[in-house]
């Protein structure tokens with residue numbers, strides 16, 4: 001299925017066209033396919049917040065694409081560009097992602113139209129809590145109905161505010177901690193969630209490089225070591241992906257693209273240094289020792305082995321797809337390659353590893369956080385005691401036959 005060359009459809013239509021391609025390979029009735037394809041419900045809220053004496057009105061959405069399994073799961077993003085179409089598209093991707101990696105959740109997504117950089121921390125807390133309150137009232141947040149997580153512009157801090165707001169309004173819910181994932185560990189979060197999406201992207205790439213036929217069909221050989229990588233977006237997903245690829249796999253990060261410009265160094269950028277600079281200076285412009293390109297999207301077209309769009313949807317589209325020189329596109333962001341661009345890339349022989357597979361590490365670890373919260377016990381706590389008891393019995397059995405086990409070994413074996 002190809003689109004006219006001058007036509008670029010919306011994000012939601014792009015996701016739905018991909019659905020149609022997949023659906024054509026399946027034996028399911030048309031009516032059921034239509035039902036699966038479309039979003040089940042969307043809740044739009046408008047609410048006022050008094051900021052420095054003036055009333056400001058905010059608008060946000062929470063869409064449930066599918067509640068065939070509850071709770072429905074998906075991030076909440078804070079962005080000055082977000083709209084209902086985007087949220088519906090992202091909710092649909094969540095359904096397909098959870099189904100693909102077999103995480104038992106329905107698909108949902110939320111967004112607040114806001115530029116978070118414009119407000120101080122205290123104001124952001126009031127806005128977030130008010131947005132959460134609106135969603136809690138209608139059960140669009142709840143441990144058994146709908147469980148948000150971080151996405152663009154949100155992180156542990158916002159999830160902590162949402163969890164605490166939920167607890168205030170539903171004090172009788174003993175599962176209140178499970179109302180949201182991506183919380184700080186001190187508030188019921190789980191080790192590894194912060195870097196889970198980026199680490200998942202790396203695991204997906206490692207899997208790709210294990211199959212040499214696929215690697216060769218992409219015009220490469222070997223493993224990730226020494227591969228030249230360009231990353232767009234040094235936020236949560238992009239930062240951890242680039243850092244792990246550099247530190248654990250020996251990949252060379254030659255380009256980092258941010259909203260205020262891009263950095264290029266064919267010998268490799270130090271990801272941690274660039275990240276620290278970006279945090280301190282609110283951007284990458286001025287980073288010493290690398291070539292700076294003001295129009296950051298131009299670097300998407302630079303020659304490299306792996307291009308990792310990890311910022312937002314639609315950055316590889318009909319306009320630039322023909323000029324992409326990467327051999328692999330690793331979709332770390334949701335929907336970074338439009339439907340029309342995908343057809344162009346396929347024709348050029350560029351291999352795309354799709355978002356619903358590659359960035360599913362976040363929701364997978366969120367699942368473990370959710371069940372940890374529901375079970376009200378730390379992972380391994382009971383098993384630890386059980387293992388200790390069993391090992392002690394084993395040592396007793398050995399020693400009762402007249403053999404002495406060295407003390408250091410006993411301590412090692414008996415540690416649960």
Ligand code: NAD
Nearest residue numbers: 151152153197233234235236237257258259311333334362
């Ligand atoms: P984030 O807000 O932490 O980071 C996004 C980064 O991209 C920021 O550094 C921002 O400055 C940069 N950016 C924004 N627009 C840009 C542009 N046009 N060009 C270059 N850089 C730009 O967000 P995130 O959580 O890392 O999410 C990034 C993408 O990954 C989104 O598509 C999101 O839906 C997807 N995703 C996130 C998670 C998660 O766990 N956070 C999970 C799955 C998918």
